[in-house]
Amino acid sequence: MRLEVWYSDKFLPQEVRTALSFTKVTDFASLRTNTVDVYHLLQLWAMMSSFLLIIFILLGVCDVQGAADFRVCAFNLQHFGDAKAKKSNVMQTLVKIISRCDVCLLQEVRDSRGKAMPQLLDHIDRFDTKHRYETVASQRLGRSDTYQEQYVFVYRADTVTVTAQYQYPDDRPGDVDAFSREPFVVRFRAPTTAIKEFVLIPQHTSPTNTTKELDALYDVLQHVKTMWKTENVMLLGDFNADCGYLAKKNRKNVRLLTDSSLLWLIVDNTDTTVRSTTSCTYDRIVVHGERFASKVVPNSAKPFNFQTEYGLTEEQALEVSDHYPVEVLLRPDASRSFFSDGNSGSGMANKVVSHFGLLPLFLLSHILSAW
Ligand SMILES: [Ca+2]
Ligand SMILES: [Ca+2]
Numbered sequence: 001m002r003l004e005v006w007y008s009d010k011f012l013p014q015e016v017r018t019a020l021s022f023t024k025v026t027d028f029a030s031l032r033t034n035t036v037d038v039y040h041l042l043q044l045w046a047m048m049s050s051f052l053l054i055i056f057i058l059l060g061v062c063d064v065q066g067a068a069d070f071r072v073c074a075f076n077l078q079h080f081g082d083a084k085a086k087k088s089n090v091m092q093t094l095v096k097i098i099s100r101c102d103v104c105l106l107q108e109v110r111d112s113r114g115k116a117m118p119q120l121l122d123h124i125d126r127f128d129t130k131h132r133y134e135t136v137a138s139q140r141l142g143r144s145d146t147y148q149e150q151y152v153f154v155y156r157a158d159t160v161t162v163t164a165q166y167q168y169p170d171d172r173p174g175d176v177d178a179f180s181r182e183p184f185v186v187r188f189r190a191p192t193t194a195i196k197e198f199v200l201i202p203q204h205t206s207p208t209n210t211t212k213e214l215d216a217l218y219d220v221l222q223h224v225k226t227m228w229k230t231e232n233v234m235l236l237g238d239f240n241a242d243c244g245y246l247a248k249k250n251r252k253n254v255r256l257l258t259d260s261s262l263l264w265l266i267v268d269n270t271d272t273t274v275r276s277t278t279s280c281t282y283d284r285i286v287v288h289g290e291r292f293a294s295k296v297v298p299n300s301a302k303p304f305n306f307q308t309e310y311g312l313t314e315e316q317a318l319e320v321s322d323h324y325p326v327e328v329l330l331r332p333d334a335s336r337s338f339f340s341d342g343n344s345g346s347g348m349a350n351k352v353v354s355h356f357g358l359l360p361l362f363l364l365s366h367i368l369s370a371w
Contacts, residue, residue, distance in 0.1 A: 069300070069332060070159065070160075070193045070330040071100060071330075072101065072200070073098075073103070074236040074238070075097065075098070075105065075107070076107045078322050078323060080108060080110060081109075084116065085119045085120065091119070093312070094320060095127045096306075099133075101325075103153060103155045103160055104153070105153055105200065106154060107151060107202065108149050109150040109152045110149060111150065117150075131156040134157045135152055136152075136153045137152040138151040141180075142180060143180050149181055151181070151183075151237075155188070160188050162187070162189075163188065164186070165186045166185040166227070167184050168182045172216075180213070181203070181205075184202060186200050188200065193332060193333060196333070197230070198230075200233075201217065201233060201234070202236060203236075203238075205240045210241065211246060211250045211254060214239060214241060214254045231292070233288040233292070234292065235256070235286040235287075236286065237283065239284045240282050243282075261289055261290075264284060265284075265287060265301035266281060268281050270303060272323055274314065274318055274320075274321065274322050283324070283325075283326040285327075295330055297329035297330070300328055302327065303325065304326070306325070
């Protein structure tokens with residue numbers, strides 16, 4: 001089969017021209033005819049395309065395995081200190097829970113001697129050698145000298161870094177000392193995630209002052225947004241935002257609930273309590289803004305029922321904590337992943353289409369081979 005075809009630099013790849021010993025044409029306008037063996041030309045071109053297609057697919061699959069979702073967790077450890085650190089079964093469970101997360105906010109860290117937390121970190125490091133864990137912790141916070149708590153973020157230093165930290169001073173004019181445990185705000189950089197950089201505002205509210213503190217958290221959010229010029233803010237922790245602590249009639253007065261730019265990912269009627277006799281949504285994760293919301297894996301926010309997951313009795317689980325951790329997944333960076341995208345499913349579709357645009361040529365090569 002021999003045909004006359006038009007060709008130029010613009011139409012044929014260098015490899016094909018070289019392979020077929022074409023005369024080089026540098027001027028697009030100076031098209032001229034030549035006689036080529038169309039059969040071999042198409043076969044060569046199609047085989048190159050099928051080879052490229054296979055390479056792209058392999059690269060894509062490797063990328064999917066390399067770009068995992070990024071898990072952010074918040075866990076009220078219920079009075080974590082020496083007593084719990086001495087119980088090896090409790091520590092084992094804590095280690096398993098915390099090492100699931102890229103960033104884990106721990107609350108109710110009491111640890112007055114400062115020994116239990118380093119022990120916990122040491123256990124985590126030895127349990128999960130694939131990652132390197134570090135912590136960033138607040139001072140002891142609380143109105144009374146006899147009862148204080150720390151916020152501690154445990155994070156994987158190989159996937160995320162701390163770029164800033166800020167202890168909210170709680171001296172807002174007209175509303176001084178709004179919090180019992182002032183938010184210890186931390187800014188993280190996570191290059192493998194679609195969001196890249198985000199701020200976490202933790203809060204463990206006082207049960208007796210939940211409505212007031214949740215509303216004041218809105219002021220902290222505005223302050224942090226302005227201070228760090230960022231919209232990517234997540235608020236998380238044991239908000240006590242349910243049952244007897246947050247009355248339905250008071251919810252309309254809580255700006256953290258009424259502002260439509262805030263998305264409460266752990267929704268009402270989700271049980272975050274270990275005790276089977278209680279069902280309350282105390283622990284929450286709230287993201288600010290559509291952009292951040294779009295970088296979250298849909299429907300991934302949930303409590304982690306470690307009692308069921310690790311086959312514990314209720315009594316054994318309660319030794320660990322009376323709360324389940326809550327968690328959410330952040331999407332991986334689209335440019336690092338074949339099958340994921342920062343905004344929606346469209347990026348994935350585009351990539352699949354762009355890679356599979358070679359599909360007709362792949363099929364053509366096989367048709368021609370069989371010819
Ligand atoms: Ca205070
Ligand atoms: Ca329960």
